[in-house]
Amino acid sequence: IFRKLYDKGYIQPRTQKLLYSEVEQRFLPDRYVTGICPNCGFVEARGDQCDECGHLYDAVELIRPRSILDGSSPVVRESTHLFFDLPAFSEQLIAYLDAHAHHWRSHPLNFTRGFIENGLAERPFTRDLDWGIDVPVSGWEGKKLYIWAENIIGYLSASIEWAHHIGQPNAWKAWWYDPDAHSYYFLGKDNIPFHTIFWPSELIGIEQLYEDDPTKRLNLPYDVCANQFLTLEGGKFSTSRNFAVWLPDMLAAYDPDAIRFYLTAVMPETADSDFSWADFVQRNNSELVATWGNLVNRVLKFAYVHWDGHVPPPGPLRAIDEELLAHVNGAFDRVGDLLSAVKLRPALNEALAAARAVNAYLDKAPWFAVVKLDKTAAATTVYTALCAIDAIKVLLAPFLPFSSEKLHQLLGYTQPLFGCQRITTYHEATRSHDALVYDAAGAVGRWEPSRLPVGQQLKRPSPLYQKLDESIIEAERKKLLAQG
Template identity: 45%
Template sequence: MKNLVHDIFLKLVDQGCISKHEMNQPFCETDNRFLADRYFEGTCPNCGDSGARGDQCDACGQTLDPEELLNRRCRICQEDSITTKSTEHFFLNLSQFQEQLLKWVSSQSHWKPNVKNFTSSFIENGLKDRPITRDIEWGVVLPIDGYESKRIYVWFEAVIGYLSASIEWAKLNDEEDRWKDWWENPKAKAYYFQGKDNIPFHTIIWPSILMACGNLNLPFDVPANEYLNLEGSKISTSRNWAVWLNDYLDHFDPDSLRYVLASNMPENGDTDFSWDEYVRANNDELVATYGNLVHRVLSMLHKNFDGRVSEIPDSAKSENELLAKTSIEFEEIAELFSLAKFRLTLQKIMGVAQSVNKYIDQEEPWKLVKSDPGKAHIVLSTCLSVINCIKIAIYPFLPFSSEKLNNILGFNTSVMDIGWNWDPRAISEGHIINKPEPLFKKIDPDMIDEELTPTKRIL
């Protein structure tokens, strides 16, 4: 990591993309030290938030210069004894990339509106050269003699970690050039999943570094999320206003939470997590729609046909139409995935489950078992084929229940081994499933009050 940071730093210096300048830096007279960006806070000049840090305001997302912050106070001693002293630092010359970045961002038609609009506005307001060294004791040392007391600041070297991790992974797998498949192959697409406070680091600073390097892929997408609140208030671990996963997993299954979080993901605006909605979504959607579909199809197939899958003949018109429709829907799901539209993707998958439930209600296989068992067998086998596709499509959201379902369906390999391959006819005639069991559990609202009292007590 350090060697790569040094290599890129020196390359940018040689290309004139990094230069030295004197700058005024906040200095705490009480602690007798320079203060890096996160060591002091104050009032944002842009939105007026009183908790803005020295380099960025989380409330509005604006990056800041230290001198712009109002009512500054030291976070170490909590005193307002902050003065300004001159010091020399190295700057990343972002202004050189103004036009190149604006042209690149303008061409990203698939980006989320909040990400693209924020970045475009940021660039159009004029990019300022940013200092990338600090007077601190920790961090990556400079690869230049005479600057032993300074360090390369974290927001410059941290993003290089994406590249260094890929290089290290390739070395560990004895394929030293394999990292190039993602970083130099023009067909590769890199997605950077972030919170909205990290947008400028991944749509402006990191792309500028990559442009300066000259031969590395720029981000394909930066699908940054907005903020998720908890019961109407901002999540705060310091105030114990959070859901602690260890406590949660002591009482509930992971996929229930994964489903609720994915269906309520703050993709384009802030959203809120509430325990009442958690219970409702688990019971009325996950259990009632998907879980119920799986359980009743597999139970009827196991009870009436020993779990054996039937052939779906060409003459079965409605069944083949359902499978053909399913194939089209899963192609649409794949496209939504590639666009990082995860809420819509999950809605589409659950919509497939609803369609199959509707098909079952129309065909009434529980009656056909007595009047036309052959037809009942075909109906249930068709439903099973679609369920097998849902298992794969929903795996990124619900991996634990997908693996559980995969075992019930009688497969010995992992869903991961199957890969992104949903063939509605993947289950052949004669295949036998195992004894079914429920994928999900209904949650009693009283369990939330009883088991998660530390969080509920604060309400």
């Protein structure tokens, strides 16, 4: 990729002013410098981008910069580097945005458009570092490729590596040259320009890669699904200050689906949102457990006790039964459309609405009180509820995969809902590494309404989720303060 851009004249040498540490006797890369943001005044801005406002700049623009290595105030010196000609792609980038404006989120779209309309500047492609990837042309010894330039290439290089490892070296082309293959990039808003400007410019610049057909071009990102910021108890996450919730700790204490449920429920898709331990407990108990978990448990227990552990045979479906199943089955289109539009919070809410509809149905339909008087009526209600639960299991599977798989088994299915994951070691010329591989063989999960067979043997019910004690709120808050 570098050589193609270089040979096409998109990469040229330029002299630039950089910050230099007289104490360390070295130029300071962007991430080795901190200071005051020249745009918003944030006092802990990084050397290339402000985490507070997202503004990009050169490190020399920082107000009162200081080295994070020794705390000294660096001086400005000149150094020659290779620069990427971003302005050459301005018109093509605007056309690219226009073509995707109907399905992008407003923030990445507006941010990128404003970034381009304010005038793109050439971007350094190399850095003064003693580690990293060497510049692949002679005369630039001692320089390394800038991390943003080589890092985003990983999307493509990983695809090529994957194709090599599965023994189909050209398989990656189906994902990168077929215009019907859509790529979705999930990231935080501070990484928007790297995925909506820099990476598309590289792809436009090289046009093709290992492809002889001149009519083919590498696919640009179909959707850049950038989230806003998630704060923690009203404050900013900071790994350097240890003000964070660490995933290994959270997985050791809480069910993974409870974590996934909450993070989806508060996902900052269109505006900043907050991770609160009180809200985590409240949503787990009142939504995940009360709305969905309790529904599943009471219906499965009732069926298990009164029909000898089998799906009961219904009588003719009544209007109230057909109305519920129509609502739940219609959710496949509603939730599916929202997932396709990468509106994950609304998709989760729509799936939960289907669960609430089942709860409302059970409040009206005959079952619990009439099982001894009219077992056929009760069987019809329970069968309808089981079919609805079986369908909602699939609607919730993208968010709650572990409990959906468990419910799938409780409903008596013998083949898995999902495939299996395994760790495979790949051996390369310079090193070996492990990769997580998904094998879909044997999985029966489909995005479609329930086909639950009458008479299917159910497994003994057990709760899908656990209610959380409110005492953990204060305990987790104290732990957070102690970390910092």
